[in-house]
Amino acid sequence: MADSVFAHVVRAPEDPILGVTVAYNKDSSPVKVNLGVGAYRTEEGKPLVLNVVRRAEQMLVNDTSRVKEYLSITGLADFNKLSAKLIFGADSPAIKENRVTTVQCLSGTGSLRVGAEFLARHYHEHTIYIPQPTWGNHPKIFTLAGLSVKYYRYYDPATRGLDFQGLLDDLTAAPSGAIVLLHACAHNPTGVDPTIDQWEEIRKLMRSKGLLPFFDSAYQGFASGNLDADAQSVRMFVADGGECLAAQSYAKNMGLYGERVGALSIVCKDSNVASKVESQLKMVIRPMYSNPPIHGASIVATILKDRQMYDEWTVELKAMANRIISMRQQLYDAMQARGTSGDWSHIIKQIGMFTFTGLNVEQVSFMTREYHVYMTSDGRISMAGLSSRTVPHLADAMHAAVTRAA
Numbered sequence: 001m002a003d004s005v006f007a008h009v010v011r012a013p014e015d016p017i018l019g020v021t022v023a024y025n026k027d028s029s030p031v032k033v034n035l036g037v038g039a040y041r042t043e044e045g046k047p048l049v050l051n052v053v054r055r056a057e058q059m060l061v062n063d064t065s066r067v068k069e070y071l072s073i074t075g076l077a078d079f080n081k082l083s084a085k086l087i088f089g090a091d092s093p094a095i096k097e098n099r100v101t102t103v104q105c106l107s108g109t110g111s112l113r114v115g116a117e118f119l120a121r122h123y124h125e126h127t128i129y130i131p132q133p134t135w136g137n138h139p140k141i142f143t144l145a146g147l148s149v150k151y152y153r154y155y156d157p158a159t160r161g162l163d164f165q166g167l168l169d170d171l172t173a174a175p176s177g178a179i180v181l182l183h184a185c186a187h188n189p190t191g192v193d194p195t196i197d198q199w200e201e202i203r204k205l206m207r208s209k210g211l212l213p214f215f216d217s218a219y220q221g222f223a224s225g226n227l228d229a230d231a232q233s234v235r236m237f238v239a240d241g242g243e244c245l246a247a248q249s250y251a252k253n254m255g256l257y258g259e260r261v262g263a264l265s266i267v268c269k270d271s272n273v274a275s276k277v278e279s280q281l282k283m284v285i286r287p288m289y290s291n292p293p294i295h296g297a298s299i300v301a302t303i304l305k306d307r308q309m310y311d312e313w314t315v316e317l318k319a320m321a322n323r324i325i326s327m328r329q330q331l332y333d334a335m336q337a338r339g340t341s342g343d344w345s346h347i348i349k350q351i352g353m354f355t356f357t358g359l360n361v362e363q364v365s366f367m368t369r370e371y372h373v374y375m376t377s378d379g380r381i382s383m384a385g386l387s388s389r390t391v392p393h394l395a396d397a398m399h400a401a402v403t404r405a406a
Contacts, residue, residue, distance in 0.1 A: 118266075
């Protein structure tokens with residue numbers, strides 16, 4: 001029989017983040033802990049479907065007038081309008097002046113990809129600066145869309161905090177008009193965010209150089225528990241009347257991971273430009289996936305347009321954020337109790353789903369081998385995967401890694 005025409009295909013490497021789960025699933029140890037995945041878990045280690053999401057779904061199922069027809073290329077109109085309002089604020093002048101175009105996309109990844117493809121076709125500068133480090137999918141998304149990826153300094157391993165001067169220096173050196181990817185809040189993987197004053201300096205610098213902001217907002221409300229506080233960085237850039245892009249995901253803040261619900265908004269100078277931009281976004285989307293799925297976006301729209309359900313959501317959202325903040329405190333306290341060498345205050349200073357522990361590759365593999373603790377090799381742990389039951393085990397593993405595998 002003739003060889004396959006695909007015989008030359010080389011096996012691709014495992015995705016470094018998803019590969020952690022593959023290894024975890026193969027481990028039969030009763031004490032194993034998976035801290036690799038960026039998905040919320042309850043104190044019992046189970047996935048969570050929000051009560052308000054269950055209620056919205058039930059309402060949708062019970063409504064027999066609902067059909068399964070295709071959405072338009074840009075998606076569910078209510079969803080788009082409400083998503084823009086959520087990130088930019090109900091009283092945003094940009095929304096009132098009709099200079100925001102919003103399209104429903106396939107969660108955060110799809111929103112970034114559609115935005116990147118649009119920029120590759122219609123923006124004069126094809127270089128995008130992304131933070132070092134950043135989410136592993138960012139460089140792939142932008143490169144495949146036809147943009148050239150460069151990095152700006154972000155994380156300082158010495159302080160386990162922000163390298164603010166390095167960030168300013170690199171953006172100052174960037175060519176005028178370059179695109180800059182900014183994590184709106186709860187930077188992934190480091191959990192390190194600029195302060196409001198630092199955001200203001202970043203904004204002034206970027207506007208003075210004509211750099212184009214592209215926000216990735218994957219954690220609005222999930223970081224601090226406050227939807228408005230977590231959108232402050234984006235709103236500062238919209239308030240100055242300048243243009244920007246924002247990708248939103250409802251994976252984390254509504255727990256709609258597998259529904260793939262997201263939005264891309266482009267804030268333009270005026271409504272005429274916004275309408276032309278939308279017409280070209282349709283040209284990007286149509287040959288990519290025609291139109292987005294209806295179910296997840298309907299859940300979001302149902303919740304966002306009903307005041308009582310919206311309030312219920314904010315309570316559940318704050319409970320998720322608070323549990324993560326409490327896990328940070330418990331882990332920090334456990335490290336202090338063990339007298340582990342070094343300063344571990346970054347665990348409580350960082351924000352959002354992830355903590356950048358500062359552990360090196362050898363220490364991470366030691367923890368996996370000796371303690372069955374699974375995490376990405378860069379030392380990032382998902383705080384949402386922790387519980388009061390597993391914190392002592394993780395602290396033991398980290399203490400041993402620092403003491404014996406330093």
